[in-house]
Amino acid sequence: MALFGNKKISNEPVDMFCYQCSQTANGTGCNVSGVCGKKPTIARLQDNLLFAVKGISAYNYHLNELGVEDEEINKFLTQGLYATLTNVNFDLESLVGYALEAGKINLKVMELLKKAHIANYGEPSPEAVQVGSQEGSGILVTGHDLKALEELLKQTEGTGVNVYTHSEMLPAHGYPELKKYDHLVGQLGGPWFDQRKIFDKYNVAVLATSNCILTPSESYKNRLFTMGPTKVPGSQAINGYEFSDLIAKAKELGSLENEEKTTLTTGFGAGVVLSLADKIKELVEGEKIRRFFLVGGCDSPIQGTGYFREFVEKLPNDTVVLTLGCGKYRFNDLDLGDIEGVPRLIDLGQCNDAIVAVDIAVALCDLFGVELNDLPLTIVCSWMEQKAAAILWSLLYLGKKDIILGPILPAWANDNILNYLVSTFNLTPIGNPEEDIKRILS
Numbered sequence: 001m002a003l004f005g006n007k008k009i010s011n012e013p014v015d016m017f018c019y020q021c022s023q024t025a026n027g028t029g030c031n032v033s034g035v036c037g038k039k040p041t042i043a044r045l046q047d048n049l050l051f052a053v054k055g056i057s058a059y060n061y062h063l064n065e066l067g068v069e070d071e072e073i074n075k076f077l078t079q080g081l082y083a084t085l086t087n088v089n090f091d092l093e094s095l096v097g098y099a100l101e102a103g104k105i106n107l108k109v110m111e112l113l114k115k116a117h118i119a120n121y122g123e124p125s126p127e128a129v130q131v132g133s134q135e136g137s138g139i140l141v142t143g144h145d146l147k148a149l150e151e152l153l154k155q156t157e158g159t160g161v162n163v164y165t166h167s168e169m170l171p172a173h174g175y176p177e178l179k180k181y182d183h184l185v186g187q188l189g190g191p192w193f194d195q196r197k198i199f200d201k202y203n204v205a206v207l208a209t210s211n212c213i214l215t216p217s218e219s220y221k222n223r224l225f226t227m228g229p230t231k232v233p234g235s236q237a238i239n240g241y242e243f244s245d246l247i248a249k250a251k252e253l254g255s256l257e258n259e260e261k262t263t264l265t266t267g268f269g270a271g272v273v274l275s276l277a278d279k280i281k282e283l284v285e286g287e288k289i290r291r292f293f294l295v296g297g298c299d300s301p302i303q304g305t306g307y308f309r310e311f312v313e314k315l316p317n318d319t320v321v322l323t324l325g326c327g328k329y330r331f332n333d334l335d336l337g338d339i340e341g342v343p344r345l346i347d348l349g350q351c352n353d354a355i356v357a358v359d360i361a362v363a364l365c366d367l368f369g370v371e372l373n374d375l376p377l378t379i380v381c382s383w384m385e386q387k388a389a390a391i392l393w394s395l396l397y398l399g400k401k402d403i404i405l406g407p408i409l410p411a412w413a414n415d416n417i418l419n420y421l422v423s424t425f426n427l428t429p430i431g432n433p434e435e436d437i438k439r440i441l442s
Helices: 040-065 071-082 094-122 144-158 167-174 192-201 242-255 270-274 277-285 306-315 326-329 351-368 384-398 415-425 433-441
Strands: 002-004 006-011 127-129 137-142 159-165 184-185 203-210 224-227 236-238 263-265 291-297 317-323 344-347 375-380 404-406
Touching: 006 127, 006 375, 040 071, 040 094, 040 144, 040 384, 040 415, 094 144, 094 351, 094 384, 127 167, 137 144, 137 167, 137 192, 137 242, 137 306, 144 159, 144 242, 159 167, 159 242, 167 184, 167 192, 167 263, 167 326, 203 242, 203 404, 224 242, 242 277, 263 344, 270 351, 277 351, 291 306, 291 326, 306 326, 306 375, 326 375, 351 384, 375 384
Parallel strands: 127 184, 137 159, 137 203, 159 184, 203 224, 224 236, 291 317, 291 375, 317 344, 375 404
Antiparallel strands: 002 006, 127 263
């Protein structure tokens, strides 16, 4: 039993499970200690490294699709994976080092991906996006791949087919070279896990471009298309960026009905936020902005995720909320207003746009002449999957302390790892929103 912050965490009954080699206990898996000599903490750090490498690989895939390769990133991915092979690395300190190195490499791949996105699609700017359907045939694009969206927009131009975004594709509306297409008409749905309901509700062709796809329901699998590594049973795989079959399916399905719409605002790039730097400094020094909160990450349907909406709702009016990833859907419909022209809710983009938050934080450190942990900034991170592991270690690599994490803790973190994260970085689980806010602002 470990004490993480004020919360007791039980790792019972299994502290490790490894079945990666032919030596594994009883031919099923080692759950006390490895037959090879591997101990539970080593096994869990190897699992963590695998998750972080997966997250980096996802971003690196999109980077490569935009024609950018980086030798340092590719070398780390190979070396990091090799370190998890049986009978290679039994050294705890080395594996912690690999985790922090993964954080460093993830920062680099996100930075390069951000630059590639801007080079291809322009610097994002704020855009109010309509949520809801309008008359006409439609294609709904989910995932993260901006290149796929651009190619689809080119091929659907003049066809009468409208294109909508879903989940992490929402920030696409902020890029000048994407929002210039009049038939990129809006957003349908919210976070990734609402897709069975949303894809069933709207009679459109659906394009899944990356991770965050669920195995489809019978009601829509015959109109679901996938591409690249993304594959699910019953869907039609697209070769490269040739979307003629997808477009034909959209036309075959007929028209949607026009419905009442709401709006979500996205598209705050680092350039937009930092153009307000002088005003932000004035407001902070004048005690009109007390603190910044970065609230975001990976959303999920599990119990406890309502915390993040309640947390944002209860923040005082002299605070500013930055958000990114699909975690923003817990609260991005809220109207928080502004502080003398500085919006109180700022959507920075996809999960990979965590680098935008880092760039803003570094710039604010320079603006106020302070170190990162002295900046009036608290990170409240919603936890879900492998990309989150890579981003968490990026923040830890930068030395960021006092991160609040929830609604669950990383399953790979046993007592030893939790003690390290608490003692070194004061990583803390979410608690009661009102009490957490009071503690942070005191």
